[in-house]
Amino acid sequence: xxxxxxxxxxxxxxxxxxxxxxxxxxxxxxxxxxxxxxxxxxxxxxxxxxxxxxxxxxxxxxxxxxxxxxxxxxxxxxxxxxxxxxxxxxxxxxxxxxxxxxxxxxxxxxxxxxxxxxxxxxxxxxxxxxxxxxxxxxxxxxxxxxxxxxxxxxxx
Amino acid sequence: xxxxxxxxxxxxxxxxxxxxxxxxxxxxxxxxxxxxxxxxxxxxxxxxxxxxxxxxxxxxxxxxxxxxxxxxxxxxxxxxxxxxxxxxxxxxxxxxxxxxxxxxxxxxxxxxxxxxxxxxxxxxxxxxxxxxxxxxxxxxxxxxxxxxxxxxxxxxxxxxxxxxxxxxxxxxxxxxxxxxxxx
Numbered sequence: 001x002x003x004x005x006x007x008x009x010x011x012x013x014x015x016x017x018x019x020x021x022x023x024x025x026x027x028x029x030x031x032x033x034x035x036x037x038x039x040x041x042x043x044x045x046x047x048x049x050x051x052x053x054x055x056x057x058x059x060x061x062x063x064x065x066x067x068x069x070x071x072x073x074x075x076x077x078x079x080x081x082x083x084x085x086x087x088x089x090x091x092x093x094x095x096x097x098x099x100x101x102x103x104x105x106x107x108x109x110x111x112x113x114x115x116x117x118x119x120x121x122x123x124x125x126x127x128x129x130x131x132x133x134x135x136x137x138x139x140x141x142x143x144x145x146x147x148x149x150x151x152x153x154x155x156x
Numbered sequence: 157x158x159x160x161x162x163x164x165x166x167x168x169x170x171x172x173x174x175x176x177x178x179x180x181x182x183x184x185x186x187x188x189x190x191x192x193x194x195x196x197x198x199x200x201x202x203x204x205x206x207x208x209x210x211x212x213x214x215x216x217x218x219x220x221x222x223x224x225x226x227x228x229x230x231x232x233x234x235x236x237x238x239x240x241x242x243x244x245x246x247x248x249x250x251x252x253x254x255x256x257x258x259x260x261x262x263x264x265x266x267x268x269x270x271x272x273x274x275x276x277x278x279x280x281x282x283x284x285x286x287x288x289x290x291x292x293x294x295x296x297x298x299x300x301x302x303x304x305x306x307x308x309x310x311x312x313x314x315x316x317x318x319x320x321x322x323x324x325x326x327x328x329x330x331x332x333x334x335x336x337x338x339x
Contacts, residue, residue, distance in 0.1 A: 046295040049185055059259055060295065063286035088198075088293040090189030113169070120162070 020057050036069045044093050192309045198291035202281025207267045213281030219307040222333045224253045230269035232297040238316030242276035255280035258289050305338035
């Protein structure tokens with residue numbers, strides 16, 4: 001029984017997602033291959049647009065993976081490879097948008113919204129404090145006498 | 157501080173964002189930024205198709221005349237739709253059309269397709285591994301590039317070209333580019 005459970009768990013755990021990279025694309029040098037995988041994960045497949053070329057089975061993605069590997073093998077740096085692909089397809093091909101003038105709002109917008117929200121919250125609660133805790137006016141003579149009367153009654 | 161504004165501001169921010177997103181939804185995500193317009197055609201050298209008498213198609217062939225470069229494939233349904241119009245352009249001898257035969261799994265597939273439906277191309281190159289297609293920034297077939305006499309890409313169209321696009325855009329642009337000098 002224990003053996004059965006072990007085998008069952010092993011089957012479950014070994015069911016990793018299928019890999020789009022074909023065995024014949026993989027470079028012999030594991031260092032270069034690791035770089036290729038790294039670059040491929042950041043490049044958008046132009047056919048199935050929310051997948052990276054590393055994940056996609058589209059034929060264009062395959063050709064792009066091969067191109068990335070060819071360029072790495074030819075001695076290009078990671079940046080050179082990415083820049084080449086961007087020069088052909090534009091910034092859209094990058095799954096992580098670059099930080100530039102066109103994407104300024106995208107990158108800084110959330111920060112601005114949080115700062116705005118915090119400022120608004122601080123202002124709001126400061127104001128409310130003043131409303132909920134007003135300075136109490138001193139008692140009038142008549143009220144003081146009434147208080148003394150009530151306390152006297154209680155003490156009896 | 158104006159109290160009313162204080163409460164309306166988040167709603168306004170939300171509406172502005174919602175407006176941007178609503179506009180974004182109407183845009184076609186397949187229409188990418190065109191990186192090549194205004195740039196010289198990328199360097200490429202392709203072998204010719206079987207059975208055609210040209211020896212291939214390379215970037216240097218694009219210098220000297222105003223031409224169209226059409227990316228097609230025998231597997232591409234939209235290319236079949238576009239094809240009769242390319243034949244019309246060829247028959248009327250309106251502009252030379254060169255072809256990048258893209259991602260054929262079999263070397264004979266492209267030539268067979270052309271034999272069956274007609275061959276509108278002046279020069280044609282076989283690009284089974286997307287070498288030229290990627291350097292042109294092609295994402296799907298058909299795509300058509302208008303190249304001027306100096307070999308500079310002046311216009312790109314994704315999808316089939318047709319009579320309407322010819323009348324409104326291609327024909328006037330080609331007439332204009334023909335007046336430019338080639339040096």
